[in-house]
C-alpha cells in the first residue's frame with residue numbers, strides 16, 4: 472500500500488487525522504509519518520528523513536525553503552493555532568483574565584504539563600511566559616515536560632496530582648481524550664501561531680502531497696479546521 | 704505530455720511540459736516571458752524571482768508542478784512603461800540600478816513585501832531583499848526606493 476510521508480508539528484495531528492479517510496478516497500494513499508515538536512521535525516528533515524510533506528510553523532517552513540529542503544512555491548497557510556490552557560476532564564476549569572491570574576493559576580497548581588520547552592512552539596512560549604511572570608525558578612519543580620504536546624496532554628489526563636494543569640496548542644488539547652480546553656492565555660501572554668504546509672524538494676509523491684495540501688487548506692474543510700482548534 | 708494549468712499575470716494558461724522542468728525555463732523558453740532573469744540557476748541570487756500566490760520565489764528551482772492552479776506574477780504583470788508600478792517609478796527616481804540585471808527579481812521581492820506589509824521599516828526591507836544579490840552594489844539606493852514606493856502607495 473502506498474503512503475504519503477509526513478513530518479508535522481503536533482498541532483496539526485488532529486486535523487490530519489480527520490482528513491485521512493477523505494485523502495485515501497481521493498488518492499488511494501495512506502498517511503504515514505511523525506508528529507512532534509516542530510524544531511525536532513525540522514531537524515529530522517535536515518538530517519535526511521524521507522518526507523513528502525511538512526506542516527510546521529510559518530517561520531520554520533520559510534527557513535526550510537531557504538535551505539532548499541522545501542519547494543517555496545508549494546507553501547500554503549493552514550491556519551492559526553492558539554496556545555491554551557487545559558485541565559483534566561472533570562476538574563474545575565482554570566479561567567485567567569490577566570497575567571496576574573495566570574501567575575496565580577500556575578503557582579496554585581502542583582503539576583504543569585507542557586511540551587518540550589526548547590523545541591516545541593508551545594513549550595518555548597511557556598518558558599518565555601514563566602520568565603516574563605518572574606516565576607521560572609518557582610515553577611521549575613512543578614513543570615512536567617514531555618517531548619510533544621500530545622504526550623503532555625495524555626500524561627495530564629492520567630495525572631494523579633492534586634490540581635494539575637496543562638499548557639499547549641489548543642488543537643492538541645482538543646484532540647486528546649481526558650483533558651478539557653480551559654481557555655486561551657490572557658492578554659500580554661497569548662500566542663497565536665500560523666501553521667503552514669509545504670512539499671519537500673525530495674518528495675517521492677509531490678502530486679499526492681499537493682492533494683493533501685488542498686484538503687488541509689480548502690474552503691470545504693473550514694468547519695473541520697475549526698473543530699480541530701484552528702482559529703482561522 | 705502532461706499539462707499544468709496556472710494563471711500567469713492574470714491570464715489562465717495550460718502548459719504542456721514535463722512538470723519537473725523549472726518554472727524559469729518554461730517562462731523564458733516556451734512562454735517567451737523574459738522579465739525573470741537567469742543568474743545562478745541554483746536558487747541563490749534572486750534574479751529569477753517571481754511571485755507565486757503572495758510569496759516571492761526563485762523560479763529557477765521551482766518545479767512547474769508546484770504552481771498548478773496558482774497565480775504567478777512576473778515583472779511583466781507588475782507594471783508597464785505607460786503605467787509603471789510605484790516601485791518601478793521609485794527605482795527610477797532614486798536611480799536605484801546600474802546594469803539592471805538583478806532588478807526584475809528585486810522588484811518582485813519588494814512587491815511581495817509591500818503586499819503583506821504596506822509600510823515596512825528599512826530593516827524589514829533589508830530582510831526582504833536579503834537573498835537578492837546585486838553585483839553592482841546598488842542595495843542602499845534600492846532600499847530607499849522601496850521605502851519611497853511604500854510612502855507613495857500609502858498616500859494613495
Ligand code: FES
Nearest residue numbers: 742743744749763
Ligand atoms: S537564477 Fe534563480 S536564484 Fe539565481
Ligand code: FES
Nearest residue numbers: 801803837838839
Ligand atoms: S544593478 Fe547590476 S546587478 Fe544589480
